[in-house]
Amino acid sequence: MNAPMASGPADLFSRIDNESLEQELLQSGIVTTTLDSVINWGRKNSIWPMSFGLACCAIEMMSMSSSRFDIARFGAEVFRGSPRQSDLMIIAGRVSNKMAPVVRHLYQQMPEPRWVISMGACATSTGVFNNYALVPVNQVIPVDVFVPGCPPRPEQLIHAIMMLQEKIGQSNGSFKKVLNLA
């Protein structure tokens, strides 16, 4: 049992100091957590991106997945050829008016939960192009993380994936959604 760490009203710290059950279980090799945390932990460490590049940003995306920057360190190295097997769509490049329906179609084909990173200035705001042909990607599909840059360096994209991992780790109700209860 824990000894009181500071003087004060007896029950002031009891709620956070009382870890006796968890401690006892830990000593016998049992970890307690929530089902949500387990599911989020699994999801955030195995984000599978779709092999999908639209312009020059895709070169940086490929660089991110290769050995120098090595996205495998974050469990996200498995670029999938099919949207059915992907968790993450990286919009790496400009989205044209003609491509926009295709992007949305691919997004709809991805199984939930699914995430989107808008990579670079063109995808986010059409960037240097001020013309009739392009649309910002957030007018087409919902976006989780925007990455600035033209093009962003691979480190920046890795940072975006780390931010996405943080977001996935904090999401609520994952277990209920898995069971179709929410």
Added chain:
Amino acid sequence: MPIPETLSEYPVAAALADLAVTGKHEFGELTLEIAADKIIDALRKVKHELGFERLSTVTGVDRFPAEPRFEVVYHLQSVKNNERVRLKVRLSGTNPEVESATSVYRGANWYERETFDLFGIHFTGHPNLTRIMLPQDWEGHPLRKDYPVTGTRY
């Protein structure tokens, strides 16, 4: 205006003298302007008699607000003779229309679709004159000089 005398030393120009309206030889490149209704005759001649077996490209030029407003430009190459020639026709802005070159060069098909898509020039007798670059429901022809750069949708 017939083709200039100085072009008669070039066999291609001499062969097309009766079909050409005007022509020039600049920067080592021969350009001949052909009357719009004779372009198929001219293409047939350069392909079958002068050995230009390859049509490199068909493209358009918008000279808005000049009239005739449009040009359709045919770049031809002879692999055999290592020679190139450029043929042009001028078309009015009100109803830009020229006969399709697909009956002579089958490869003209997609080039003409592109020129139609971006300039709105109609190629009569084309087997499938639909948009090739832009979405099928697009309005307007973006490479025209009077088309707003940011488009008409947003």
